[in-house]
Amino acid sequence: MSVSIRGLGHSYGGLRTIERLDLELREHEVVGLVGPSGCGKSTLLELICGLLDPSSGGIAVGGAENAAGRLSQCAYMPQSDQLLPWYSALDNAALALRNRGLGKAEAREQAGELFQRFGLAGFERTPPAELSGGMRQRVAFLRTLVAGKPLLALDEPFAALDAITRAEMQGWLAAALGEDPRTVVLVTHDVEEALYLADRIVVLSARPARIVAELDAPLPRRSDRDAAVTDPGFIAIREQAMRALHEGSR
Amino acid sequence: MRRWLLPTLLLAALIGAWQLAASTGFLADVLGLESFLVPSPAEIAESLWQSRALLAENAWVTLREIVFGLACALLVGVGFAVLMHLSGIVRDAAYPLIVASQTIPIIVIAPILLIWLGFGIGPKIVVVTLICFFPITVNTLAGLDSAAPDATKMMRSLNASRWQLFRRVQAPTALPSFFTGAKIAVVLAPIGAVFGEWVGGDAGLGHLILVDGGYLEVARQFAAIFVLSAMALVLIGFIALVERRVVTWR
Numbered sequence: 001m002s003v004s005i006r007g008l009g010h011s012y013g014g015l016r017t018i019e020r021l022d023l024e025l026r027e028h029e030v031v032g033l034v035g036p037s038g039c040g041k042s043t044l045l046e047l048i049c050g051l052l053d054p055s056s057g058g059i060a061v062g063g064a065e066n067a068a069g070r071l072s073q074c075a076y077m078p079q080s081d082q083l084l085p086w087y088s089a090l091d092n093a094a095l096a097l098r099n100r101g102l103g104k105a106e107a108r109e110q111a112g113e114l115f116q117r118f119g120l121a122g123f124e125r126t127p128p129a130e131l132s133g134g135m136r137q138r139v140a141f142l143r144t145l146v147a148g149k150p151l152l153a154l155d156e157p158f159a160a161l162d163a164i165t166r167a168e169m170q171g172w173l174a175a176a177l178g179e180d181p182r183t184v185v186l187v188t189h190d191v192e193e194a195l196y197l198a199d200r201i202v203v204l205s206a207r208p209a210r211i212v213a214e215l216d217a218p219l220p221r222r223s224d225r226d227a228a229v230t231d232p233g234f235i236a237i238r239e240q241a242m243r244a245l246h247e248g249s250r
Numbered sequence: 251m252r253r254w255l256l257p258t259l260l261l262a263a264l265i266g267a268w269q270l271a272a273s274t275g276f277l278a279d280v281l282g283l284e285s286f287l288v289p290s291p292a293e294i295a296e297s298l299w300q301s302r303a304l305l306a307e308n309a310w311v312t313l314r315e316i317v318f319g320l321a322c323a324l325l326v327g328v329g330f331a332v333l334m335h336l337s338g339i340v341r342d343a344a345y346p347l348i349v350a351s352q353t354i355p356i357i358v359i360a361p362i363l364l365i366w367l368g369f370g371i372g373p374k375i376v377v378v379t380l381i382c383f384f385p386i387t388v389n390t391l392a393g394l395d396s397a398a399p400d401a402t403k404m405m406r407s408l409n410a411s412r413w414q415l416f417r418r419v420q421a422p423t424a425l426p427s428f429f430t431g432a433k434i435a436v437v438l439a440p441i442g443a444v445f446g447e448w449v450g451g452d453a454g455l456g457h458l459i460l461v462d463g464g465y466l467e468v469a470r471q472f473a474a475i476f477v478l479s480a481m482a483l484v485l486i487g488f489i490a491l492v493e494r495r496v497v498t499w500r
Contacts, residue, residue, distance in 0.1 A: 046403070049403075049407055051403050051406065051407065071406060071407060072409070074407055075407055075408065076403055076404055076406075076407035076408075077404070078400035078401075078403060078404050079400070080398070080400055082398060082400050082401045082404050084401070084418065084419065084422070085499035085500075086422045086498070086499050087418075095405070095408055095410075095418070096408040096409060098414075098418075099405070099408050099409045099410045099411070099414050099418075100409055127499060129499065143408070144408075147407070147408050147409070149407075153407070
């Protein structure tokens with residue numbers, strides 16, 4: 001399922017957040033949005049998801065152009081995991097299924113299969129408060145995946161994690177997307193994370209956001225994260241992205 | 251341990267001091283009163299025991315007024331909060347009026363209720379409801395409003411209906427605030443019940459206290475006060491117990 005953004009503009013109050021932005025996503029493409037903080041990355045993500053309406057221009061997500069249509073195509077993972085403390089880890093992951101009207105047992109069974117596959121077996125009944133930071137992000141991501149939407153909108157999913165856990169989670173996410181490919185928009189302020197996880201990264205300027213650079217991730221993709229990020233090709237593109245980021249934040 | 255021990259010790263010290271001051275006649279001398287008008291805790295306990303049947307009979311009347319009044323206040327209080335939470339029009343129209351209505355001392359309404367509803371339990375229940383619904387409404391509404399915006403966005407993108415968003419996110423978020431409001435209501439309820447009995451009634455602890463005043467039965471007045479506050483304490487304990495059973499994630 002593809003995404004097409006044409007001449008997108010958005011302002012909030014008197015503040016222009018996004019200006020004349022064009023962007024295309026192919027089916028199953030993973031695009032990383034990087035930019036200085038406060039540049040409107042998250043706003044762009046909410047616009048794509050249909051959680052906000054653009055002030056000008058248009059967004060089509062798999063042909064759906066109005067907000068409700070886009071919302072039906074997208075699963076949104078907010079920056080803070082927003083796991084609901086009154087539900088177990090498994091019931092959190094099964095939220096989308098319950099919302100769709102599935103019974104408790106059936107929803108648990110379906111979400112439970114993913115727990116087995118993605119390294120969360122044994123934590124089904126654990127309340128979110130007792131999970132580690134990395135675990136919480138896994139559950140939050142599975143909750144997003146379980147919704148079965150063609151587009152995943154991830155807002156800085158690993159920003160709150162320490163460096164080691166974050167690296168581990170990046171490898172885990174890459175593997176999960178390898179098994180269950182989706183079109184993904186990944187917002188991050190971490191260029192390395194974007195380059196490792198995405199097929200293409202889009203560098204945004206400071207507010208109002210416009211595209212400063214679009215860079216393809218180095219090929220061939222390497223699944224081993226440590227090998228990937230130390231590859232000379234990877235480092236060269238990272239330098240390019242960092243330069244674009246600096247130019248854009250001026 | 252400390253949570254219970256220290257208040258118990260302080261209470262024992264206060265009662266001990268009172269006992270000493272009253273039984274030596276010191277308190278009556280200071281107040282310039284006959285000593286039978288200033289009963290010691292031991293005399294109050296004795297009166298509590300001797301009049302136990304009378305006190306129990308009247309306590310039962312007052313307890314029913316309090317419990318039925320609280321039940322109505324819970325229904326009305328939560329109902330108002332939910333309506334105002336779900337509808338902006340209802341909120342804008344009703345909230346200022348509900349706040350303004352609290353400037354009316356409920357006591358002055360009691361004589362009117364007496365004319366309308368007679369001498370039975372009805373007007374007492376209405377007075378308790380009028381006094382108690384407000385803290386429940388205000389706290390529950392604030393709780394419903396306090397759900398994280400990101401959680402709402404997440405739920406919307408996971409196909410949640412308005413009802414599912416309410417049922418799975420907003421209502422559980424509001425529970426702790428609701429219980430805070432309910433506990434405040436329990437503290438206020440005996441005041442409403444006693445006022446209702448003072449304005450017009452032929453039974454209840456408030457009525458007994460009023461009648462005993464005419465006979466200078468000060469010890470039994472204190473005994474009635476003791477029973478009244480003991481009932482309120484038990485009710486608060488009950489609500490705290492329910493809260494602990496329901497709000498398991500805190």
